[in-house]
Amino acid sequence: MKVLGLSCYFHDAAAALVVDGQVVAAAEEERFTRVKHDNRFPGESIRFCLEQARISAHDLDGVAFYEKPLTKFHRMARTARTYPPARMDDFTDRLVRLRHEGLEIERRFRDAFVYDGPFWFVEHHASHAASAFFCSPFEHAAVVTIDGVGELATTTIARGAGHRLETLCEIHYPHSLGLFYGALTAFLGFEVNSDEYKVMGLASYGQPAFMNAMDQLLVVKDDGSFELNVDYFAFHTDDRVMYSPKFRELFGEPHPRGATAGRREMDIAASAQRKLEQAVVALLAETHRRTGEPNLCLAGGVALNGVANWRGFQQSPFTDLFVQPAAGDSGGAIGAALSACHEKQASRQVSTLPFSPYLGPAFEDNDIVRALEAHGLAYTRMDDEALVDAVAERVAGDQIVGWFQGRMEVGPRALGGRSILANPATAGMKDTINACVKFREEFRPFAPAVLEERAEEFFALDGHATPYMLLVADAKPGAAERIPAVVHVDNTARVQTVSAANNQRFHALLAALDRITGTPVVLNTSFNVKGEPIVCTPTDAIRCFLNTDLDVLALDNYLVDKVL
Amino acid sequence: MELLVTPPHTDTDDRQAATVPSRDIAAALESARRSGIAPAGWIERRERTSPLETRYVSR
Numbered sequence: 180m181k182v183l184g185l186s187c188y189f190h191d192a193a194a195a196l197v198v199d200g201q202v203v204a205a206a207e208e209e210r211f212t213r214v215k216h217d218n219r220f221p222g223e224s225i226r227f228c229l230e231q232a233r234i235s236a237h238d239l240d241g242v243a244f245y246e247k248p249l250t251k252f253h254r255m256a257r258t259a260r261t262y263p264p265a266r267m268d269d270f271t272d273r274l275v276r277l278r279h280e281g282l283e284i285e286r287r288f289r290d291a292f293v294y295d296g297p298f299w300f301v302e303h304h305a306s307h308a309a310s311a312f313f314c315s316p317f318e319h320a321a322v323v324t325i326d327g328v329g330e331l332a333t334t335t336i337a338r339g340a341g342h343r344l345e346t347l348c349e350i351h352y353p354h355s356l357g358l359f360y361g362a363l364t365a366f367l368g369f370e371v372n373s374d375e376y377k378v379m380g381l382a383s384y385g386q387p388a389f390m391n392a393m394d395q396l397l398v399v400k401d402d403g404s405f406e407l408n409v410d411y412f413a414f415h416t417d418d419r420v421m422y423s424p425k426f427r428e429l430f431g432e433p434h435p436r437g438a439t440a441g442r443r444e445m446d447i448a449a450s451a452q453r454k455l456e457q458a459v460v461a462l463l464a465e466t467h468r469r470t471g472e473p474n475l476c477l478a479g480g481v482a483l484n485g486v487a488n489w490r491g492f493q494q495s496p497f498t499d500l501f502v503q504p505a506a507g508d509s510g511g512a513i514g515a516a517l518s519a520c521h522e523k524q525a526s527r528q529v530s531t532l533p534f535s536p537y538l539g540p541a542f543e544d545n546d547i548v549r550a551l552e553a554h555g556l557a558y559t560r561m562d563d564e565a566l567v568d569a570v571a572e573r574v575a576g577d578q579i580v581g582w583f584q585g586r587m588e589v590g591p592r593a594l595g596g597r598s599i600l601a602n603p604a605t606a607g608m609k610d611t612i613n614a615c616v617k618f619r620e621e622f623r624p625f626a627p628a629v630l631e632e633r634a635e636e637f638f639a640l641d642g643h644a645t646p647y648m649l650l651v652a653d654a655k656p657g658a659a660e661r662i663p664a665v666v667h668v669d670n671t672a673r674v675q676t677v678s679a680a681n682n683q684r685f686h687a688l689l690a691a692l693d694r695i696t697g698t699p700v701v702l703n704t705s706f707n708v709k710g711e712p713i714v715c716t717p718t719d720a721i722r723c724f725l726n727t728d729l730d731v732l733a734l735d736n737y738l739v740d741k742v743l
Numbered sequence: 744m745e746l747l748v749t750p751p752h753t754d755t756d757d758r759q760a761a762t763v764p765s766r767d768i769a770a771a772l773e774s775a776r777r778s779g780i781a782p783a784g785w786i787e788r789r790e791r792t793s794p795l796e797t798r799y800v801s802r
Contacts, residue, residue, distance in 0.1 A: 249763065249771055249798035256775030282763045282798070299795035330800055331781065345791035351781030406783035519795055 180524050181238060183228060184516025185288070186245040186306070186508050188280045190216045190372045193509035193589070194224035195538070196232055197516040200528055202314065204231040205538040205589040207509045210715040216373055217712075220280075220287055221512075227540055236292035243519035245511030246303035248281035250330035254352060258415055265417040273418060301515040303329025304479070305337075305346060307506070310514030311476035312339035313521060314534040315501035321470040323462060326479035326507075327357030327372070336466045339476070342527035344518065347469060353415045354407045356458055357481050359397050362412055362421040363451040367444050368434040371421060372480070376591075379484055379651075380623050382452035383669040385445030392429045393454040403465025405458050440622060452486060459491035466495075473498045478514070482506040483591065485651040485673050492650075493641075504536040504647035505590035513589070533681050536647060537596050539587030542717055547734045550717035554725065558737045567684065570600070570733050571691035573740075574701060577602050578730035579616055581706055583720045584684055585735070587713070592648040593705035594675060595628060595685030597713050597720070599729065601702040603627055603662035608702060615728035619709040624673070627665035630689045630699035631676040637662065637700060638674050648675040648703075662700050675703060763798065771799070 184195040187208070195205035204227065209215055211223035229235060236242075255274060264270035280287075285298040301309070307324040319340040326333065333355035337346045360378065361371040369377050387393075398406045411429070413420040427433070434444050463475065475497040477488060483506050492500045503510050521527055551558050561569060570580055580600045588596045599616060601608050603625075613621050626648055627637070634640055639653040651673045659666040666672050679686040693699035706714045708727060714720045717734050724732040724739070732739040793800050 243795070247793065247797070247799045249767060250800045252768070253771040253775050253799065256772050257778050258780060260775055261780040278768070282768070286762050297796075300798050301795060302793050302800055305793070346788045347791065348785045348787050350784070351786055353780065354783045400784070402785065404784045522792075522795060 180240045180520055181232070181234065182516040182520045183225065183239050183242045184245065184512040184514070185221060185225070185242065185284065186511035186515070187221050187284070188218055189508055190218045191507055191509040192218050192221040192224070193512040194221045194228045195512040195516050196228040197520045198232065200313070200517070200520055200524065201530070202513055202517070202538060204228040205505070205513050206540065206587065207589065207712070209712040210539065210587065213712060213719070215710060215712050220291070222291060225292065231540070236294040239294065239296055241297040241299055241519055241523065242288060242294065243299045243301050243515035244284050245301060245306040245508070245515040246281070247300045247330050248277065248284065251281060252277055254331050258352070262416045265413070266419070269418045299519045301518045303511065304332045304335040304349065305344065305518055306511040306514035307478040308335065308337045308339070308344055308346070308476070308514065309518035309521070310505065310510040311478035311501060311503040312344055313517040313527065314503055314513070315474070315476050316529060316533070317474040317476065317499070317501065318529055319472060320474035320476045320501070321466050321472040321497070322476040323466050324479040325356050325459070325462070325481035327361060328352045328355055333357060334462065336469060338470050338472065342521040342525055344521070350404055353409050353412070354405060356405065356455060357479070358412070358414055358421070359407055360451060360455055360481065362414065362426070363447065365421040366426070366430060366433045367440070367448060368436040368438060375480070376483065377620065377623060378448045379452060379486055380667070381440055381445055381448040383667050383671065384622060385442070385447070385449030387450045387453040388446040389430070389450035390453065393450045395429065397454055397458065399458045399461050403461045455481070455484065456487045456490045459487045460494045463491045463495040463497065467497060474501070475499070476501045476503070478503040478506045478510060480507040483649065485649045486671070489650040489652055500643065502647060502649040504588070504592065504594070504649065506649070507591065509589065533646060533678070535681065536588045536590055536594055537586040537682070538589045539596070540715060541586040542735070544735070547717045547737050550721055551734070551737060551739065554721050556721065556739050557742070558739045560737055563684065563687070563736065566733060566736050566738060567687045567691045569738055570731070571688055571695055573731050574600055574602050574692060575695045577605050577608070579612060579728065580731040580733060581720055581724050581729045583706065583714065583717065583732070583734045587715055590647065593703060593713055594646070594648060595677065595682045595703065597706040597715070599704045599706050601664070603665040603700050603702040604696065604698055606663040608664035612702070612704065617704065617709055624667040625665050625702045625704050626673040626675060627662060627700045628675040628677050628685065628689065628703040630686065630693065631678040633699045634674065634676045638672060640674065640676070644676045644678070645674050646676055646678065646681050648673055650674060661698060665700065665702050767798070
């Protein structure tokens, strides 16, 4: 059975193709259009998914959209009735947009791809839940989804067993952990639905000095639910503002976008992060109480907060954890397709292999050579082993490498498919990459990728793998001295554990680095510059290589050294 | 527990017609007019899944 999943019209549009219950292709639209967080109809992603499977839309058994647009329409209308919109023109524009986009997604797809088969609608949070549970290695599990808002729900608790996934209970808009954190993100001068991870990074520099204020914004209850005090927010009345004048009375003037964060911003970030963690801890305790399951799956945009994930999981009775790497809305396309597929097929084969996030395009040798020659670059073709050794030597020698290998990752984290790699043992490497390659804020940390079998030597993961860089764990004593460029100011790290089963070549590179330096760790950051999507094609990678201070480019088996 | 008012399931009648019928839009608006904002706290799901064929959540 072949089902195409779609997500679009809010943020991070994407398409995914599921064949007989397995995800065979998935990619965000932004990677093709080069528009960050592109939310438009994902025509390019759809074409990629169909081409990857060598099928046409005619061969599909169904298409699944990641939300129920009429319920979203209903929610917007009923919110306006309770909280009159501050700007009626903005509100009517949004309703008209929803009328012509979300409500017409079926017609749009049928017209664009000449399709006359079934078209289905999966609830937004059911899509998130399916993206986690059906990609997990668990036969049964508790599933928690947390984001800004879908149709009505902002948080759900579900239970998955076999091919069944049932939502037990939910918390509705406007009570939302995603919107709580989003309002703080906006106040701190960052972009909502994009820069929340920057708040998480900034939080490590601060003290939770604003907890009294946070307690007024968000009340966490004994039953794991929470209540947002809407008097402090404005997102429910105004599309352009997340917080109200009362919010500003608590915290003062908002931090200007692009300005350097000071003590107050660091402390607000630390307080917001602490409050979110309190809510997640309570939510996971209630989830375990309701389900009694040993396994936990997480998805939804808030599940990209690796600090809250790890703290919540550690303080819960759950014994195992799976976080969907595309936990945000792009993963909704994966979940919608999986949800429809398992409902219609009424069966599920749990994969013995770990879920692969490498679901995007790969390129042939002739594509790579053509791109290199079009840019006049001298290159060397190497076999697998020689390439890995050459890159490891360059990383060990403090060169910064653009690493473009095989299929592109889905989700916001670079996991060794489209990564920038550097030596984590060099203390100044973080500042060098921030200033000369990524052009981003100096407070932002870099993440380590480590051989899975050696992870406990550096990070306190209690034996858990974290292959998608979605857990932030404490560094073990001595780690900060050995790999200073990837241990954050609070002695934590957003770790990626790499196994041969998940990514053989990346694993081989770490092993080669270990042979040279005695440290099986590499600094791994996304292959892009600030404000741009992660590179997709060889040409994207070459442009990034030429426009930054990257020293080396490894395009599959082709190695390019920058000649100064 | 919130009593959620949802529009009637008319769009299943028009499953093959890709465009959402105007009467469904009108029903959603009328339903919104009659229902308030959600209270805080857990809302138990009476129907734990929603039919794939509909554009709205069915409870």
